[in-house]
Amino acid sequence: MNIQWYPGHMTKARRMMQEDIKLIDIVIELVDARLPLASKNPDIDELAKGKARLILLNKADMADMKYTKLWEDYFKNQGFFVLQINARTGAGMKAVTGVINEACKEKIERDRKRGIKNRPIRAMIVGIPNVGKSTFINSYAGKACTKTGNKPGVTKGKQWIKLNRNVELLDTPGILWPKFEDQTVGIKLAISGSIKDDILNITELALKLADYLRVNYPGAMAARYQIEEKEDGVALLSDIAIAKCCLVKGGQPDLDKAAAMLIDDFRSLRLGRITLEQPE
Numbered sequence: 171m172n173i174q175w176y177p178g179h180m181t182k183a184r185r186m187m188q189e190d191i192k193l194i195d196i197v198i199e200l201v202d203a204r205l206p207l208a209s210k211n212p213d214i215d216e217l218a219k220g221k222a223r224l225i226l227l228n229k230a231d232m233a234d235m236k237y238t239k240l241w242e243d244y245f246k247n248q249g250f251f252v253l254q255i256n257a258r259t260g261a262g263m264k265a266v267t268g269v270i271n272e273a274c275k276e277k278i279e280r281d282r283k284r285g286i287k288n289r290p291i292r293a294m295i296v297g298i299p300n301v302g303k304s305t306f307i308n309s310y311a312g313k314a315c316t317k318t319g320n321k322p323g324v325t326k327g328k329q330w331i332k333l334n335r336n337v338e339l340l341d342t343p344g345i346l347w348p349k350f351e352d353q354t355v356g357i358k359l360a361i362s363g364s365i366k367d368d369i370l371n372i373t374e375l376a377l378k379l380a381d382y383l384r385v386n387y388p389g390a391m392a393a394r395y396q397i398e399e400k401e402d403g404v405a406l407l408s409d410i411a412i413a414k415c416c417l418v419k420g421g422q423p424d425l426d427k428a429a430a431m432l433i434d435d436f437r438s439l440r441l442g443r444i445t446l447e448q449p450e
C-alpha cells in the first residue's frame with residue numbers, strides 16, 4: 171500500500187514554524203502514546219535546536235500502560251522532559267506547568283542574572299494533525315485564560331494565551347507533517363485514525379493490524395470475536411468475518427466488512443488498550 175499524504179502548504183508551514191520558534195522558549199510536542207515515533211516528525215529536533223523541549227505522550231488513555239512507561243523512559247534518556255497525558259479529560263495535565271518551569275530553569279536563571287524579572291516563559295504546541303493539539307490547548311488554557319494582544323517585538327498578529335503569571339502559550343499550534351518515507355509509519359498512522367479513511371484501503375490495514383495483534387496481543391481478538399487466532403493474514407480476517415456473520419451472497423466471508431469492524435473496534439478500545447510500536 172502506498173500512502174501518499176501531506177497536509178497542503180508544507181513548505182509554508184515549515185517556514186512559519188521556523189519564525190514562530192524564534193519567539194518561544196519551549197517547544198511542547200504532542201505525540202500519540204500508541205505510536206510515539208510514527209507520530210513524531212524528527213525535523214522538529216532541528217527546528218527546535220537550542221530550545222527547551224517537552225514531549226507529551228497524549229491519548230495515554232488509549233495506549234498500553236506498560237509501553238507508555240517505556241516510551242517515557244526512552245524520550246527522557248534522549249534529554250526530553252516527558253509527561254503522559256489525556257488531553258480530553260485533562261488527566262496528567264496538572265503537572266505540565268511545573269515541568270515547563272523545570273525545563274526552562276536555565277532561561278529563568280539567565281534572565282535573573284541580567285536583571286529581568288518575571289518575564290513569562292513563552293511556549294508553543296506542535297504536533298501532527300489529529301494528535302490532540304487543539305484539545306490540549308483548550309483544556310490547558312481553559313476558560314480562565316486571557317489572550318494578550320500584540321506586543322512590541324512580537325510579529326504582528328501573534329496571539330498569546332496567558333496561562334498564568336509564568337507561562338504564555340502561542341495560540342496557534344505548529345502543525346508538523348508526518349514522516350512517510352517509511353511505509354510502516356503511514357500504516358500505523360492510518361490504523362490509529364490520523365489519516366482520513368477514504369484514501370486508504372481499510373482491508374489492507376486490517377490485515378496488518380490483525381497480524382500485529384496476533385503476535386503482540388495474543389488473545390485480544392479471540393476474546394472479542396470468539397476465534398482461535400491459529401492462522402494469520404487473510405485466514406485470520408476470514409475467521410473474524412465468519413464468527414461475526416459478516417458474509418456476502420453465497421455465504422463467503424465478507425473481508426471488507428470484517429476489516430472495517432476490526433479497525434473500528436481497535437480505535438474504540440473494544441480490543442483493549444493497545445500500543446502499535448514498542449521502543450527498542
Ligand code: G4P
Pocket residue numbers: 228229230231232255256257258259297298299300301302303304305306
Ligand atoms: P489536532 O488539533 O492536533 O488536529 O487534534 P484535535 O485536538 O482536534 O484532536 C483529534 C481527536 O483526538 C479528537 O477526537 C480529540 O477529542 C481526540 N483526543 C485528543 N486528545 C485525546 C486524548 O488524550 N485521549 C483521547 N481518547 N482522545 C483524544 P475527535 O473524535 O476527532 O473529535 P471529538 O469527538 O472529541 O469532538
